[in-house]
Amino acid sequence: MGIQFKQVSYQYQGIKTKYLALDNVSLNIDQQGEFIAIVGHTGSGKSTLVQHMNALLLPTSGELIVFGQKLPPKKNEKINHLRQKVGLVFQFPEYQLFEETIIKDIMFGPKNFKISDEEALIRATNAAHIVGIDDTLFEQSPFRISGGQMRRVAVAGILAMQPDVLVLDEPTRGLDPKGKTELMNIFVNLHEQKNQSIILITHDMDIVSQYAKRVIVLEAGKVVFDGKKEDLFEHENFDSFHLELPTPLKILKHLEKTLNIKYKPFYDFDSLYQHLKEVKL
Amino acid sequence: MIKIRDLGFSYDGKTETLKNINLDIKSGSWVSILGHNGSGKSTLSKCLVGLLEPESGEIEIDGLLLNEENLSQIRKKIGIVFQNPDNQFVGVTVRHDIAFGLENLCMNPKEMEEKVYTYASLVGMQDFLSKEPHQLSGGQKQRVAIAGALAMEQDILILDEATSMLDPEGTEEIVQLIKRLNKEFKKTIITITHDLSFAADSDELVILKDGEIILQGTPNNVFKEEKLLKSSNLELPFEVKLYTRANKDKTIDPKITEALWEFNSSK
Amino acid sequence: MNSVMIGQYIPGDSWLHKLDPRIKLLSVVIYLVAIFIVPLKTDITSFIVLGALFLGTLLLTISARISVFKMLKGLKSIIVLLTFTFVIQVFSVKEGTMITAEPIQMSISIASIIAIILIIVVYQLTKRYIKFRVLYFLLAVIAIFYVQAVLPYIEITHYQLEIFDEGLYKSLFIFIRITTIIITTSLLTFTTMTTDLNYGVESLLKPLKIIKVPVDIFAMLLSLTLRYIPTLLIETEKIMKAQASRGVDFNESTLKEKIVQIISLLIPVFVISFNRSEDLANAMEVKGYIIGAKRTKIDQYKMGFNDYLTAVFSIIIISAVIYLKVIG
Numbered sequence: 035m036g037i038q039f040k041q042v043s044y045q046y047q048g049i050k051t052k053y054l055a056l057d058n059v060s061l062n063i064d065q066q067g068e069f070i071a072i073v074g075h076t077g078s079g080k081s082t083l084v085q086h087m088n089a090l091l092l093p094t095s096g097e098l099i100v101f102g103q104k105l106p107p108k109k110n111e112k113i114n115h116l117r118q119k120v121g122l123v124f125q126f127p128e129y130q131l132f133e134e135t136i137i138k139d140i141m142f143g144p145k146n147f148k149i150s151d152e153e154a155l156i157r158a159t160n161a162a163h164i165v166g167i168d169d170t171l172f173e174q175s176p177f178r179i180s181g182g183q184m185r186r187v188a189v190a191g192i193l194a195m196q197p198d199v200l201v202l203d204e205p206t207r208g209l210d211p212k213g214k215t216e217l218m219n220i221f222v223n224l225h226e227q228k229n230q231s232i233i234l235i236t237h238d239m240d241i242v243s244q245y246a247k248r249v250i251v252l253e254a255g256k257v258v259f260d261g262k263k264e265d266l267f268e269h270e271n272f273d274s275f276h277l278e279l280p281t282p283l284k285i286l287k288h289l290e291k292t293l294n295i296k297y298k299p300f301y302d303f304d305s306l307y308q309h310l311k312e313v314k315l
Numbered sequence: 316m317i318k319i320r321d322l323g324f325s326y327d328g329k330t331e332t333l334k335n336i337n338l339d340i341k342s343g344s345w346v347s348i349l350g351h352n353g354s355g356k357s358t359l360s361k362c363l364v365g366l367l368e369p370e371s372g373e374i375e376i377d378g379l380l381l382n383e384e385n386l387s388q389i390r391k392k393i394g395i396v397f398q399n400p401d402n403q404f405v406g407v408t409v410r411h412d413i414a415f416g417l418e419n420l421c422m423n424p425k426e427m428e429e430k431v432y433t434y435a436s437l438v439g440m441q442d443f444l445s446k447e448p449h450q451l452s453g454g455q456k457q458r459v460a461i462a463g464a465l466a467m468e469q470d471i472l473i474l475d476e477a478t479s480m481l482d483p484e485g486t487e488e489i490v491q492l493i494k495r496l497n498k499e500f501k502k503t504i505i506t507i508t509h510d511l512s513f514a515a516d517s518d519e520l521v522i523l524k525d526g527e528i529i530l531q532g533t534p535n536n537v538f539k540e541e542k543l544l545k546s547s548n549l550e551l552p553f554e555v556k557l558y559t560r561a562n563k564d565k566t567i568d569p570k571i572t573e574a575l576w577e578f579n580s581s582k
Numbered sequence: 583m584n585s586v587m588i589g590q591y592i593p594g595d596s597w598l599h600k601l602d603p604r605i606k607l608l609s610v611v612i613y614l615v616a617i618f619i620v621p622l623k624t625d626i627t628s629f630i631v632l633g634a635l636f637l638g639t640l641l642l643t644i645s646a647r648i649s650v651f652k653m654l655k656g657l658k659s660i661i662v663l664l665t666f667t668f669v670i671q672v673f674s675v676k677e678g679t680m681i682t683a684e685p686i687q688m689s690i691s692i693a694s695i696i697a698i699i700l701i702i703v704v705y706q707l708t709k710r711y712i713k714f715r716v717l718y719f720l721l722a723v724i725a726i727f728y729v730q731a732v733l734p735y736i737e738i739t740h741y742q743l744e745i746f747d748e749g750l751y752k753s754l755f756i757f758i759r760i761t762t763i764i765i766t767t768s769l770l771t772f773t774t775m776t777t778d779l780n781y782g783v784e785s786l787l788k789p790l791k792i793i794k795v796p797v798d799i800f801a802m803l804l805s806l807t808l809r810y811i812p813t814l815l816i817e818t819e820k821i822m823k824a825q826a827s828r829g830v831d832f833n834e835s836t837l838k839e840k841i842v843q844i845i846s847l848l849i850p851v852f853v854i855s856f857n858r859s860e861d862l863a864n865a866m867e868v869k870g871y872i873i874g875a876k877r878t879k880i881d882q883y884k885m886g887f888n889d890y891l892t893a894v895f896s897i898i899i900i901s902a903v904i905y906l907k908v909i910g
Contacts (some may be wrong), residue, residue: 134847146829211550402861
């Protein structure tokens with residue numbers, strides 16, 4: 035199961051322009067256990083790539099298999115169920131809220147997949163608790179809560195569908211620092227406790243450094259790197275990817291340059307701090 | 316240049332969104348106002364441009380007291396760029412949007428054309444004058460908004476979370492532009508943000524929490540107060556947090572701490 | 583970011599593109615009036631005048647450096663309407679001489695009904711493979727009438743088809759009239775940018791200021807609407823994708839579900855627009871905009887030689903047509 039891209043290309047056809055948004059992409063995503071960061075400059079094809087994963091867009095060439103379903107599908111094959119298997123959270127997802135109450139909005143997703151009202155309520159309640167939305171808010175209008183809360187309600191709306199793979203397009207954009215950390219912790223917990231596969235589009239190399247296991251780098255629609263994050267940052271051609279090093283690694287390289295401390299990679303704050311305590315000059 | 320005395324504001328008459336705000340902003344300085352969502356940052360900026368009328372206290376801009384009579388005068392001195400690039404773009408094209416404020420001032424068309432071109436060039440959008448907003452990126456739209464404010468030759472510019480909705484490339488464009496406006500063109504800049512990395516380059520930081528100023532000072536001084544910052548949901552940038560903690564920690568070799576300071580200064 | 587095109591503006595720098603929008607708009611209105619004034623009579627003068635107006639639009643198309651072929655292609659969408667009009671005229675006009683010696687016997691019979699159904703089915707199934715769709719459509723229509731004339735087996739009812747030459751003339755006349763109208767209005771939208779059209783409409787409405795109609799406010803509203811349509815379309819597409827990712831699927835849902843799905847699209851767009859209006863009002867106010875206050879515009883339109891010439895010609899054309907109608 036999972037998702038397999040086999041030489042997938044996507045030709046974008048505009049009114050005056052046309053270009054290859056995805057160019058011969060091949061990669062595999064497991065339905066469990068993955069924590070992938072997708073990085074690349076604006077226009078590199080990140081959004082196009084993830085919209086293929088839940089069949090919002092279909093390849094113009096090549097073969098894409100999502101949870102056993104070949105895409106593009108044959109004439110009468112239904113693909114809507116794939117959106118339950120691969121849950122996609124867009125940027126600024128709070129714009130998709132519309133129901134009268136918060137709990138009804140979270141239930142919208144599951145109900146679209148023919149889940150009974152009772153079961154949908156159970157799933158919505160669980161999802162709300164995961165993102166930290168208390169029962170007391172359930173009957174409130176989704177438009178009367180803060181922006182940060184609205185975002186969490188929107189994420190809960192996707193979690194309530196209980197997707198196998200969770201895809202997030204820059205989920206922390208626009209949030210204040212505390213909000214960013216809290217939201218990322220929700221995804222980390224899902225990953226650690228339920229072995230949920232998580233795919234994250236991000237521009238923030240520090241987030242990649244702290245959370246991701248695997249990194250896919252896109253450039254002009256092509257996959258230029260697909261592997262462990264450790265291998266990405268150690269890559270001999272790292273400069274050709276036009277990415278910044280995450281801050282902890284920049285600091286470690288600086289320390290090597292100025293104090294001759296042998297470079298040893300550490301990817302998050304706590305492990306780096308511990309390392310600095312133990313270093314003897 | 317700006318004097319705020321005992322400013323207070325409430326949206327509903329019960330909760331005080333702003334209380335006892337006292338602040339001086341010197342001409343030509345770059346001040347960043349930070350705080351958690353709901354701390355009153357945007358309310359303060361709206362009071363400064365006369366969109367909201369304070370309940371108590373007063374604001375003086377360049378010697379003029381902010382009140383209804385002086386409003387049109389004040390609007391010539393202070394401009395603002397808001398967060399959402401699409402919700403402040405009035406004109407059908409870039410050219411028309413930059414000209415909008417000038418049209419309101421009844422400027423003659425020839426003068427307007429010149430000013431539009433001058434300030435579009437200043438922000439690097441001179442080749443986009445006939446483009447429509449849906450053809451532009453977020454960063455480009457914000458640059459147009461800044462050009463529009465500059466064209467009105469306001470000496471004070473407020474940027475209210477102007478980069479929150481932008482991607483890193485767009486954010487970097489605006490950050491560079493702001494630095495130029497402050498250093499080269501001596502504009503007084505007030506940035507409202509919750510990004511301490513961005514604010515680290517400003518002359519002074521003002522931290523709001525629940526409508527009150529809880530901390531104020533140069534970035535170096537403010538960064539020492541990690542707990543106070545955290546109480547307003549703000550996080551020190553990675554490298555600053557590392558330095559601050561290392562500095563207090565005796566078990567870390569001081570040469571390392573010094574190297575960390577060097578790293579931060581060079582950024 | 584760029585899949586939206588508002589209006590049908592085709593960039594170019596022909597004299598027609600550069601014409602003052604006020605003159606262009608006025609001239610188009612005058613031309614349209616002239617087209618309508620030409621009397622629907624079957625004498626040779628009417629035909630010559632209408633033909634001249636039609637040829638005039640073709641000449642204008644060429645001089646605007648727009649391909650005539652492209653212009654005529656635009657008529658494809660109204661071919662059904664035109665055929666319908668044609669048929670009505672043919673059936674209802676009973677003057678002049680019949681083109682056939684005797685009325686044609688048409689029967690609605692089991693045989694002809696079956697044949698008509700077969701024709702429709704075959705047409706629908708095969709039309710995607712045919713290159714010249716318009717011709718194919720017309721052939722199908724002719725076939726439908728033909729079978730009524732030649733298949734009287736198991737008759738239900740019958741009627742007589744009398745095709746008069748006047749009917750044919752009038753149909754042709756109306757066909758050319760509609761075509762000319764469409765080409766004229768297309769010329770306007772093809773060669774005028776929305777900002778200029780906006781200015782043209784605003785200017786022509788100015789006289790209404792005298793009776794205290796708030797023309798300036800309408801002009802600002804029109805300008806803002808034009809500015810936001812592409813943006814709203816893009817945002818609507820994003821909402822559609824977001825809701826599709828939550829399982830919204832128009833094809834595989836009941837009517838009741840469809841209603842909720844439409845609401846899931848409308849409400850977010852409404853909320854976005856509502857919040858936008860507040861932000862926009864603030865932004866405009868800070869830039870010194872006061873409703874109803876005097877303001878200048880950066881766009882200047884000066885009338886040139888071409889504009890005066892066009893105005894003169896328009897007046898000549900309408901005068902000629904009125905003259906012909908009065909004496910004819």
